[in-house]
Amino acid sequence: MSDPGSETAGRDRTRAHIVSVAAGLLASGGRDALSTRAVAAAAGTQAPTIYRLFGDKEGLLDAVAEFGFTSYLRDKKARPPAGDPVEEFRAGWDLHVGFGLANPALFSLMYGDPQPGRRSPASAVAFRMLGERIRAIAAAGRLKVGERLAADLVHSAGTGVVFTLLSMPEERRDMRLSEVARDAAIAAITTDAPAVETPGPAAAAMALRATLPDATALTDGERHVLGEWLDRLAVGPA
Amino acid sequence: MSDPGSETAGRDRTRAHIVSVAAGLLASGGRDALSTRAVAAAAGTQAPTIYRLFGDKEGLLDAVAEFGFTSYLRDKKARPPAGDPVEEFRAGWDLHVGFGLANPALFSLMYGDPQPGRRSPASAVAFRMLGERIRAIAAAGRLKVGERLAADLVHSAGTGVVFTLLSMPEERRDMRLSEVARDAAIAAITTDAPAVETPGPAAAAMALRATLPDATALTDGERHVLGEWLDRLAVGPA
DNA sequence: CTCCTGTGTTATCGGCGATATCGCCAGGAC
């Protein structure tokens, strides 16, 4: 281990090669084409190598999913930021649905056959991206439900749309479904009139201060303390 | 074949027995527990019998899915018609989501790993039921999109919600997700005027929640408590 | 030079879906 750089480089290189070959097999032959033997043969190596590098088959599948997903993102990521967080959200939705339709086997790998608690690294990446978009909407004062619920709702709608479209013959897919579902999700989690005009906690605190009497979810005492804190926040970090 | 009645009766009986045993295996051990050998052994028969009765493994899976789905419907179908088609729709949604959460392996069998054009008999039954509910809404003059698009949208939302909930650990599942998604779907396909949107404190609370880490005017403890209150405000008056 | 770790290679295990083959027996044909 005196030369870990080149050693792990060689290791990483064969690993990347196997993942790339496996992704090709998956895309061309579907999930069933991705057997350890087929991958090993196509990569010019042996079955035990896969287990040394990936632990087990699930490790290989995770690596393939992450590779395919990030590759797709890299190819498509020429999009300039739109400014409006809801417009950014739309772009993210379309990107994700496009990924699912372009890589059905990969998408099924990431989201099909769900197991409680288990989440593939690739879908974790996707969910984190979604969380950032949701947060941006919230920071703009246009989110009317909790961030977590919003993210779950959008995730549900997106995966559902992709699965539904994938179950149809390709020529019968109605892409309006994606748009309608997308806008329905937006309508469910956002408000048209932004509650906050300027970014930062101060403006948000002021906006909340104004609607505080309507905050019936809090007790009188909580409302009182909250009011004091909001006053401090409205002044700013002085 | 002079006595087709009793002959096919015996055939149907063993068939039903195998399906019932297989459903039990699937419910207890998950999808992987449903191997032809395991089913044959548990049913007290031999592997070739399964192929004689069901053609191949997919035929067996279809039969199991249909059996499980119709069994669930039979057990739960004590619901009296509600009159209002949208209310009927709500009941159907809740029934379907309940089925998915109660039978995760069956649900994955029906909707996971989608293949273009292929639709399991069980999901065909479910989709037909959905179509009837949609048609009733249309007949009442309250559908604002095409029946087909409406059905696809609802199907997407429903399967997406179930998959999302199934991917979470059981104790972390937020059942509001199903309700919010359901009502969002209703809002997207019906002409019912959505509840008048009073801004309320939710959006401002979410805006502040998103920028909370920047709120340097508060101590860590205050920020923590404030975060909990803001989450409650996002849910609304409960 | 010797050891020791990591890799390539072969062989193998138990299980899977699917099928060929054969003995058997019930029921109709005559």
Added chain:
DNA sequence: GTCCTGGCGATATCGCCGATAACACAGGAG
């Protein structure tokens, strides 16, 4: 009553799968 035949149970088998044990070999560490 006897023969024939079609479907069933049972066994064995094929090819493939995921996974792992066992072993030969290379090449740096000491």
